[in-house]
């Protein structure tokens with residue numbers, strides 16, 4: 145083991161471990177706060193997988209303020225005005241109309257995850273040093289406080305210290321476990337099959353959730369006239385090898401198109417995209433705490449939600465903004481030191497816990513409604529969606545929450561209106577809007 149030459153204690157103000165969206169966003173936010181950052185990632189090049197493609201208006205606002213939005217647009221980010229829930233025939237069940245939202249940013253954007261990462265990476269300033277291919281192996285402590293990390297890089301193991309460490313190392317976070325922070329993780333009973341479909345110039349500028357007898361099918365355009373399609377499947381779908389799996393896939397595709405007439409025009413292009421498919425397991429958890437002395441958790445190291453409400457990446461970007469604000473407000477940005485860092489971490493923990501729990505509940509409630517497979521569950525889900533669609537006040541509130549603009553959970557009375565109790569305020573925008 146060796147210390148890094150010239151990189152003694154406090155060569156950096158913050159060490160950020162992981163350069164997914166959470167780590168890159170944190171590096172960008174801390175850079176703008178005037179801090180010197182070391183960013184570490186075990187991968188040399190990000191793996192191109194279906195992940196984190198829809199940016200909510202809350203993230204668009206943050207990325208605009210960080211100067212990242214023009215880079216996303218240069219890379220072809222597709223503006224989408226609405227999220228539409230439809231039945232299997234394509235008939236409207238509920239519209240989330242982002243164009244009715246307050247503020248300047250009233251659109252969603254879709255872009256491939258590696259492109260979002262590249263846009264963030266390009267925006268990093270000179271205060272950020274990035275080591276790719278650097279595997280973080282564990283934490284270094286000064287008493288009970290986290291004081292740095294042990295890293296394997298370029299064939300050497302090094303001990304690196306800084307007044308603050310950020311764990312942005314994703315869902316299976318080694319640093320979260322090393323810090324003794326618990327999570328109770330629940331795996332969803334279904335999986336998602338994703339497809340990257342080429343040649344769909346006619347795709348509507350919306351995120352569409354089709355609710356079908358076999359579960360959710362979610363589609364949206366991507367740059368280059370492509371379309372992302374996610375289909376809910378049972379865990380045992382497509383088990384088998386070689387020829388058997390190819391036949392299962394063919395049969396599965398026929399069932400998908402039979403059960404979702406709205407997708408039939410895509411039949412040939414969907415078959416052409418079979419090679420791009422990925423089967424994804426899905427989890428839900430929130431860490432018991434988001435910070436301990438010397439260490440903050442951001443992104444999926446801290447919280448993981450079902451992807452179909454499109455909140456995980458957006459919450460990670462908001463984590464980064466909140467952490468930088470706390471570090472500035474508590475004096476760490478002006479004078480980086482363990483004491484001011486820990487005061488900032490306490491503020492971060494208090495502020496973000498409320499938000500992260502809200503996002504977890506909202507994503508889970510939405511997931512339950514759109515992935516129901518029982519007849520009674522589907523009937524109730526569709527009834528709630530239709531009632532909300534006919535109630536502009538509730539529709540506004542649901543869209544506001546999805547857009548990440550604030551925390552406005554439904555009251556017990558709102559839930560009764562969703563089920564059919566007449567709502568005298570239905571035609572008014574909410575009092576708080």
Ligand SMILES: Cc1cc2nc3c(=O)[nH]c(=O)nc-3n(C[C@H](O)[C@H](O)[C@H](O)COP(=O)(O)OP(=O)(O)OC[C@H]3O[C@@H](n4cnc5c(N)ncnc54)[C@H](O)[C@@H]3O)c2cc1C
Pocket residue numbers: 161162163164165166167184185186187194195196197198199278279280281312313314315318338424442443444445451453454455456457458459460
């Ligand atoms: C199919 C799917 C679709 C999704 N769609 C959306 C969406 O539309 N909108 C949305 O908001 N969210 C979406 N999400 C969620 C979103 O992708 C995640 O919330 C987000 O990617 C989490 O980012 P992260 O940086 O925390 O983790 P990751 O992206 O997993 O990054 C973690 C990084 O840490 C690195 N790392 C890990 N361990 C170490 C180590 N020991 N040493 C060094 N480096 C390490 C990894 O190499 C990786 O680069 C989706 C997720 C899935 C699976």
